[in-house]
Amino acid sequence: MAEIRLEHVSKRWGAFVGVDDFNLTIADREFLVLLGPSGCGKTTTMRMIAGLEDATDGKIHIGDRVVNDLDPKDRDVAMVFQSYGLYPNMNVYENIRFPLKVRKVPESEHDARVMRASAMVELDEFLHRKPAELSGGQRQRVALARAIVREPTVFLMDEPLSNLDAKLRVSTRAQIKNLQHELKVTTIYVTHDQIEAMTLADRVVVMNKGVVQQVGTPTDIYDNPANTFVASFIGSPAMNLMSGTMSGGVFTGDNVSIAGFDAPDGPITLGYRAEDATVAEAGQGQITAPIYTLELLGDATMIAVKAGGALVSVKAHKEFRAEIGDMVSINIPSSICHLFDAESGARIG
Known part of the structure; x- marks a missing residue:
C-alpha cells in the first residue's frame, strides 16, 4: 500500500x-x-x-x-x-x-x-x-x-x-x-x-x-x-480571457458583445477556448475585429484578433485563407463561455 x-x-x-x-x-x-x-x-x-x-x-x-x-x-x-x-x-x-x-x-x-x-x-x-x-x-x-x-x-x-x-x-x-x-x-x-x-x-x-x-x-x-x-495555464493554446462588463445578461468589451448570460451586472472576465469558437459570416459573430495574425498548424488555422483588452484566438478550418488586417467575425455563443470574477479571478460560471 x-x-x-x-x-x-x-x-x-x-x-x-x-x-x-x-x-x-x-x-x-x-x-x-x-x-x-x-x-x-x-x-x-x-x-x-x-x-x-x-x-x-x-x-x-x-x-x-x-x-x-x-x-x-x-x-x-x-x-x-x-x-x-x-x-x-x-x-x-x-x-x-x-x-x-x-x-x-x-x-x-x-x-x-x-x-x-x-x-x-x-x-x-x-x-x-x-x-x-x-x-x-x-x-x-x-x-x-x-x-x-x-x-x-x-x-x-x-x-x-x-x-x-x-x-x-x-x-x-x-x-x-x-x-x-x-x-x-x-x-x-x-x-x-x-x-x-x-x-x-x-x-x-x-x-x-x-x-x-x-x-x-x-x-x-x-x-x-x-x-x-x-x-x-492549461490548454494549448490557453483559454482566451477578455475583460468587459456584464449588463442585463450581455457581456460587452472592446470589439465584443455576447448575450445570453444569467450573471450579475458589473465588471467581469470572460473566457472561451479557441476550438469551441468558430469563424462566422461577416458581421454575424460576437467578435468583429481585424486579423492580428494567422498561424497555419497543418490540421487547422489559428486566427488571433484583439478583443476585450486581450489578444484572443479562434481555431478555423485548415483551408481558411485571409490576410493580416482583414476583418473577421467570430461566433462565441454564451454556452461555451466561462465567467470569472474580475477582481479575484475565481470562477463564477
Missing part, C-alpha cells in the same frame, strides 16, 4: 513561503502530476516527500508511516531528475545495478533485476556503453531503469523530459505512462509543461506561488478551471 498523505504541509525560509498549507491524499498506484510555473512550489513539495527538504509544518505519510523524521534512504522512494545523474565511469549495466549494490540486495538477484529494468526501457543493446556514448533520450532511459530496478514504493519524477527535444519528449512520455501502468507504482511527477500533465496524469495539482489552485482530472481542470490562473 503506497497511499501518500500530506496534511497541512508548509515550507518556509524565513519570511518566504515556498509551499503553503498543502493538503492532499494520493491514492495507491495513482499517477499524480504537480503542475505550475517556475517557483510555484511543485519541486519543493516533491523534495519534502523524498526527504531532501524538511517540512516546516505538517505531516507526510507514506503508507502507514509518518516519514517526516526518516532519512531519504528509508522512505522507499526512487527519484528521476531532470539531470540524469549517471556515473560517467560506469557502463549502462553498472549504472542500473548501482542502487542494488548500495542497498545490499543479494548479488544473486542483480542480473535478473537489471535485465528486467533494461528490457522495460529498451536498453538491452546499450548495456556495455558509457553515458558519454548515449543520446539524451537514452540517458534518460538509463535513469528510469535505475529507478525501476529498486522496485520502490513510490516513484518521484522531477521534470525528467525537459532536456529532451520535442520528438523524444513525445516518445519518452509514452514510455513513462506505459511503465507506470505496468509497474503499478504510485508516481508523483513534477512539470511546468501542461501537455505532459494532460497526457500523463490521473489527477493534476495546479500550483502557483506555493498555493494549490485546483486538483482534479485533466478533463475536469480543462473543462472547468477554478480561476483565471488555471484557465490561462
Whole structure:
C-alpha cells in the first residue's frame, strides 16, 4: 500500500513561503502530476516527500508511516531528475545495478533485476556503453531503469523530459505512462509543461506561488478551471480571457458583445477556448475585429484578433485563407463561455 498523505504541509525560509498549507491524499498506484510555473512550489513539495527538504509544518505519510523524521534512504522512494545523474565511469549495466549494490540486495538477484529494468526501457543493446556514448533520450532511459530496478514504493519524477527535444519528449512520455501502468507504482511527477500533465496524469495539482489552485482530472481542470490562473495555464493554446462588463445578461468589451448570460451586472472576465469558437459570416459573430495574425498548424488555422483588452484566438478550418488586417467575425455563443470574477479571478460560471 503506497497511499501518500500530506496534511497541512508548509515550507518556509524565513519570511518566504515556498509551499503553503498543502493538503492532499494520493491514492495507491495513482499517477499524480504537480503542475505550475517556475517557483510555484511543485519541486519543493516533491523534495519534502523524498526527504531532501524538511517540512516546516505538517505531516507526510507514506503508507502507514509518518516519514517526516526518516532519512531519504528509508522512505522507499526512487527519484528521476531532470539531470540524469549517471556515473560517467560506469557502463549502462553498472549504472542500473548501482542502487542494488548500495542497498545490499543479494548479488544473486542483480542480473535478473537489471535485465528486467533494461528490457522495460529498451536498453538491452546499450548495456556495455558509457553515458558519454548515449543520446539524451537514452540517458534518460538509463535513469528510469535505475529507478525501476529498486522496485520502490513510490516513484518521484522531477521534470525528467525537459532536456529532451520535442520528438523524444513525445516518445519518452509514452514510455513513462506505459511503465507506470505496468509497474503499478504510485508516481508523483513534477512539470511546468501542461501537455505532459494532460497526457500523463490521473489527477493534476495546479500550483502557483506555493498555493494549490485546483486538483482534479485533466478533463475536469480543462473543462472547468477554478480561476483565471488555471484557465490561462492549461490548454494549448490557453483559454482566451477578455475583460468587459456584464449588463442585463450581455457581456460587452472592446470589439465584443455576447448575450445570453444569467450573471450579475458589473465588471467581469470572460473566457472561451479557441476550438469551441468558430469563424462566422461577416458581421454575424460576437467578435468583429481585424486579423492580428494567422498561424497555419497543418490540421487547422489559428486566427488571433484583439478583443476585450486581450489578444484572443479562434481555431478555423485548415483551408481558411485571409490576410493580416482583414476583418473577421467570430461566433462565441454564451454556452461555451466561462465567467470569472474580475477582481479575484475565481470562477463564477
